[in-house]
Amino acid sequence: MAFSFLIDTNIFIELEDNSVINRAISQFHSLALTNGCKIFVHKEMLRKDIGRDKNQDRLHISLSKANKYPSLNAPLKPDNSFLDSYGVKKVNDEMDAFQLYQAKEGLVDFFVTNDNGIAKKAKSFNIGNKVLSIEKATEILSSTFSKYIPQHPVLNHGSVRAFYNDLNDVFFDSLKADYKGYDNWFKKCVKEDRDCYSLRLNDRLAALLIYNIETAHSHEIESIKGNAIKICTLKVDDDFLGNKLGELFIQKMIELAIEQSIEAVYVTAYEKQNALIKQFERFGFRKEEFQNKQGEKELRLTKYLKEKWNAKNSAKQHPFYKDGDDVQKFIVPIQPYFYSTLFKDGGLRMGSLFDQSEDSLTEIQGNTIVKVYVGGFTRKDIEPGDLLLFYASKTRKAIEPIGIVDSYKQISDFDELWSFVQKRTVFKKAYLQSLLKEKKTVSAIKFRLSHYLSKPIPFKVLKDLESCKNKLQTVTRLRSDDYNLLKDKKYFDERFIID
Numbered sequence: 001m002a003f004s005f006l007i008d009t010n011i012f013i014e015l016e017d018n019s020v021i022n023r024a025i026s027q028f029h030s031l032a033l034t035n036g037c038k039i040f041v042h043k044e045m046l047r048k049d050i051g052r053d054k055n056q057d058r059l060h061i062s063l064s065k066a067n068k069y070p071s072l073n074a075p076l077k078p079d080n081s082f083l084d085s086y087g088v089k090k091v092n093d094e095m096d097a098f099q100l101y102q103a104k105e106g107l108v109d110f111f112v113t114n115d116n117g118i119a120k121k122a123k124s125f126n127i128g129n130k131v132l133s134i135e136k137a138t139e140i141l142s143s144t145f146s147k148y149i150p151q152h153p154v155l156n157h158g159s160v161r162a163f164y165n166d167l168n169d170v171f172f173d174s175l176k177a178d179y180k181g182y183d184n185w186f187k188k189c190v191k192e193d194r195d196c197y198s199l200r201l202n203d204r205l206a207a208l209l210i211y212n213i214e215t216a217h218s219h220e221i222e223s224i225k226g227n228a229i230k231i232c233t234l235k236v237d238d239d240f241l242g243n244k245l246g247e248l249f250i251q252k253m254i255e256l257a258i259e260q261s262i263e264a265v266y267v268t269a270y271e272k273q274n275a276l277i278k279q280f281e282r283f284g285f286r287k288e289e290f291q292n293k294q295g296e297k298e299l300r301l302t303k304y305l306k307e308k309w310n311a312k313n314s315a316k317q318h319p320f321y322k323d324g325d326d327v328q329k330f331i332v333p334i335q336p337y338f339y340s341t342l343f344k345d346g347g348l349r350m351g352s353l354f355d356q357s358e359d360s361l362t363e364i365q366g367n368t369i370v371k372v373y374v375g376g377f378t379r380k381d382i383e384p385g386d387l388l389l390f391y392a393s394k395t396r397k398a399i400e401p402i403g404i405v406d407s408y409k410q411i412s413d414f415d416e417l418w419s420f421v422q423k424r425t426v427f428k429k430a431y432l433q434s435l436l437k438e439k440k441t442v443s444a445i446k447f448r449l450s451h452y453l454s455k456p457i458p459f460k461v462l463k464d465l466e467s468c469k470n471k472l473q474t475v476t477r478l479r480s481d482d483y484n485l486l487k488d489k490k491y492f493d494e495r496f497i498i499d
Contacts (some may be wrong), residue, residue: 002036003141006072006102008113009049009095011134012041016065024134028112031141040108043071045095076105086121096121103130112137149195150255152248152345154367160189160196160210171205171237178270180294189232196233197252199245207236209249213262224302226263229253234267234276244423246279248367254283254319255451257305258495266302268292277301283369284316309498313385313404318369319450321387321404322498323487328386329478331468332373332403332445333393338426341366342373346452348396364423370406372425372446374417374432376439377474382408388447391462391472398456402496403447412441420444443475450496457491 007015014025032039043066050062078086078101086097096118103111104127111131113119122131132140149157166172167186176182189210199207210233219228231253236245253265267285269276277299281287285301292298309317313327323329339348344366365371373388388403411417414436418429421444427435436442462468465482486492 002038003032003110003144004038004040004108005032005137006040006042006099006108006111007069008099008111008115008118009046010114011112012046012066012069013050013062014134016062016068022134024138028134028138028141031138031145035141035145037141039069040072041066041069042075042099042102044075045098048091049095072102072107075102076107077101085125100125100127100131103127110137110140148259150252150259150345152252152367154245154344155197155199155207155248155252157195157197160186160194163196163198163205163208164190166205169205171208171235175233175235194232197249199240201240205237206240207245207249209234209253211253211256213260221266221300221302224264224266224304227260228264228266228302229257229262231265231267242364242423244364244367246276247369250280250283251319251369251449254303254305257303258319263306264302264304266300269299269301271297271299282315283318313387315370315406315448317498318404318448320496320498321385321402321450323387323483323492325480328381328383329389329480329483330382330386331389331391331399331462331472331476331478333391333472333474333476334373335393336395339390339392339396341426342371343390343401343449343452346392346400348392348398348400348456363426365426368424369448370424370446371403371449372421372444374421374425374427374435374442374444375475376435377443378410378441379443379475380410381477382443382445382475384408388445389457389478391459393472396456397459399462400452400456402450402453402492404450406446406448408446409444410441411444412436417442417444420446451493453491454493455491457486461486461489 011025014022015029029039046066047063050059075098078097082101083094083097086093086100088094088097096115099111100118100122102108104125109130111118112134113131114133119128119131119133122128151157167183172182179185194210194212196208196210198205198209209231212230212232214228214230216224216226219230221228234246234249256262257265267280277287280301283303285303287299287301290298290300309320311317313321321327334342339346341363342365344363382405384405384407386405388405389399390401390403391399409420411420414433417432417436421427421432424446462472465478465485467476467479467482470476
């Protein structure tokens with residue numbers, strides 16, 4: 001959606017005056033032009049207004065600058081009834097009324113002015129929402145066109161241009177070997193200013209994902225009717241394999257598609273890239289064979305975000321889930337330190353100066369989609385497909401992450417426990433050995449992180465639920481009526497819920 005704005009003389013003068021420009025006006029101008037919006041002036045009124053300037057040199061300059069802006073084509077002349085209602089008593093009133101009338105009759109979406117008197121008059125004509133201060137106009141542009149980019153403390157998001165001088169680095173050697181003309185393709189990405197996620201450690205490129213948002217016309221994939229995200233390059237340096245950065249990249253691409261209402265995410269691969277293919281298939285990417293432009297056989301793996309699923313919250317459906325009464329819900333308490341390492345991109349987590357260090361990267365459980373929660377609790381009713389609502393205890397006291405159970409085990413043998421949890425839990429080997437020695441049997445839940453609630457559920461809301469009378473000291477089953485009560489209060493993001 002592109003808006004049209006008519007700007008008042010006071011806005012025009014601030015934009016074009018020989019002085020330091022107001023930040024809000026600068027933002028307004030930049031956001032409007034960048035996003036295809038139109039900024040008009042009512043030239044007849046503008047000439048009348050600035051034409052009263054007795055400094056002829058300044059008047060000549062101002063009038064010449066007015067030609068930079070398109071004039072509102074055939075502006076309407078207000079009838080006498082409007083002028084009388086406006087209360088025109090002097091020339092200034094007449095000019096203001098003429099400009100406001102254009103917004104009233106819908107010739108422009110908004111009239112932008114810093115004149116509070118005009119804003120008050122607009123309300124009397126029931127068009128107060130069409131007259132904006134420069135700050136409000138900037139806010140509307142920003143909220144409409146500033147796209148949310150999913151973040152993670154380990155990763156950077158930005159332009160691929162930042163890596164132009166790295167193209168001869170050994171990091172790119174395997175990509176050049178697999179894809180003919182990779183150098184030229186990369187330079188094309190630089191020209192187009194494509195976006196990417198990256199990780200650089202000790203001034204060395206460790207991981208890179210380049211993506212492109214394509215229209216149906218540009219991707220020409222018959223099974224995808226709308227826009228799609230193509231993962232163009234996905235590479236993790238050999239020295240950093242095993243840190244689950246592939247899972248992290250997949251999660252961010254799915255999040256981005258959901259945030260921007262994009263229909264599908266896809267990646268192409270050669271059959272020899274078996275590990276990569278299996279990783280994408282695990283999270284519901286469908287595989288099909290096609291012939292690329294070089295006439296070679298290639299595989300396309302596609303995640304359809306609007307696909308309808310019938311299974312009970314399997315990994316193929318990730319990150320979407322059913323939440324009917326037949327799906328159990330559990331509140332899982334987790335201490336602040338463990339929360340911060342398991343849910344590294346959560347909003348309740350405090351950032352750290354060491355987030356983009358090698359030490360942070362080795363907290364692998366913070367990069368994964370699939371994670372493990374271990375505790376000394378005992379339950380026999382947790383099943384695959386159940387929902388987990390993680391409660392950050394002590395300092396934060398709120399539910400933010402939503403997880404989906406993959407599997408649940410009660411384990412008394414350490415080797416079995418370590419095999420089940422390694423690289424996916426916050427706990428070190430020594431701690432788990434100690435816990436198992438003390439408890440004899442521990443419970444381990446392997447789950448997938450679906451998403452984070454944009455509006456965390458605070459303890460002051462939870463404590464009034466019948467399910468939470470135990471003050472959330474242990475894993476607690478949330479009754480269906482309590483869950484539905486929270487759902488009615490709009491705590492849960494409907495985009496992730498399968499009807």
